[in-house]
Structure formats: C-alpha cells, structure tokens
C-alpha cells in the first residue's frame with residue numbers, strides 16, 4: 001500500500017556538485033543538486049538555478065560555467081557554498097579552495113575536485129522557480145592520480161558524494177553492481193571484479 005503525497009520534487013538521490021562561474025570581474029561557487037545529462041553526443045548537461053542566486057546572473061551574463069564533482073572530503077565546502085551567497089562572502093577564500101585555469105571557459109575550475117566539466121550555455125529555459133541553463137560540455141579534466149596504468153579513468157576511487165532528502169551520502173562503501181551487471185555473463189563479471197580489485 002502507498003500513501004498519496006502532494007506532487008513535489010521528490011526525485012532522490014540526486015547528484016551534488018560545486019559549480020564555478022565568473023563574470024569578468026569576480027568569480028563564485030554555487031552548490032547545485034538540480035543537474036543532469038540530457039544528451040550524449042554532443043555531451044549536453046544542465047543546471048537549474050534560481051534567479052535570486054548571485055551565480056544566476058554570472059552564468060547568464062558569461063554563458064559559461066564549470067561543473068566540479070565533489071568528494072567526501074569536500075562535503076563541508078559543498079554545504080557552505082550552498083548556504084552562503086557570494087554577495088556576502090568570497091567562498092573560494094573562506095573555504096580555502098584553489099582555482100585552476102580552464103582550457104576554454106573563463107570560469108575557474110576547482111583544483112580539489114577530481115573531475116571538472118567545462119560548460120558553454122546553449123539555451124536557457126525559464127521556469128517559475130528556476131531557470132534551466134542547458135550547456136554543452138566542451139572540455140573535461142580528470143585528476144591524474146585517478147588514471148590506472150592502462151590509462152582508464154577510475155572514478156570509483158574518487159569517493160564522490162550524492163545528496164538525498166536533505167543529507168549528503170558517500171557512494172564508496174556499498175557498491176551494489178555496475179552498469180549492465182544484471183545481464184552480464186558470469187565470465188565477464190569475474191574478469192571485471194578481478195580488474196576492479198587490482199585497481200583498489
């Protein structure tokens with residue numbers, strides 16, 4: 001039996017990321033949970049941002065941003081950048097976060113993040129509460145230490161976090177299966193597990 005609830009934004013769990021943006025004179029960080037992928041080739045993502053956020057204006061004016069994935073040791077900064085506005089504090093400075101220069105966009109990348117996605121806005125869809133910035137991912141940068149000896153990027157080693165119903169969660173400790181495992185041949189599964197164990 002289920003109990004009916006008021007229609008709402010109950011989709012969980014969600015990603016949580018730090019988005020960096022800049023407007024020519026200053027830069028800023030905003031925590032975003034309303035993000036996702038909407039096309040594979042070209043790679044298209046979105047971030048939904050309330051008009052009232054300082055970052056909204058910066059992304060609107062520059063047409064650019066960087067999605068920085070966040071890890072277990074970035075939870076405090078992630079929360080802080082989601083409760084404080086760049087109008088009142090310099091979040092880079094208060095959190096002691098270092099910038100890295102992006103290749104294409106002017107917004108800085110977060111050095112501490114294991115993966116940075118440079119994004120160029122293609123379209124803005126206005127909704128009553130949030131504007132959806134639809135953007136092409138034009139460059140991707142992965143932490144060197146996360147590449148294995150065969151050159152594969154091992155994001156499973158990065159200790160990424162997610163956000164669910166008001167709480168931050170680590171993903172690392174309870175892997176329940178990987179993409180396609182439900183139809184994988186036993187031989188392939190064993191080989192994959194062996195490879196994974198080697199990487200840990």
Ligand SMILES: Cc1cc2nc3c(=O)[nH]c(=O)nc-3n(C[C@H](O)[C@H](O)[C@H](O)COP(=O)(O)O)c2cc1C
Pocket residue numbers: 016028029030031032033034035048049050052053054055056078079081082083084085086087130163
């Ligand atoms: C976990 C979490 C997720 C959030 N997700 C969003 C989001 O998807 N869109 C949004 O507009 N604000 C979101 N916020 C709120 C903004 O991050 C927050 O209002 C921030 O202080 C805005 O900063 P700014 O004014 O410097 O841009 C989120 C906050 C938290 C803590």
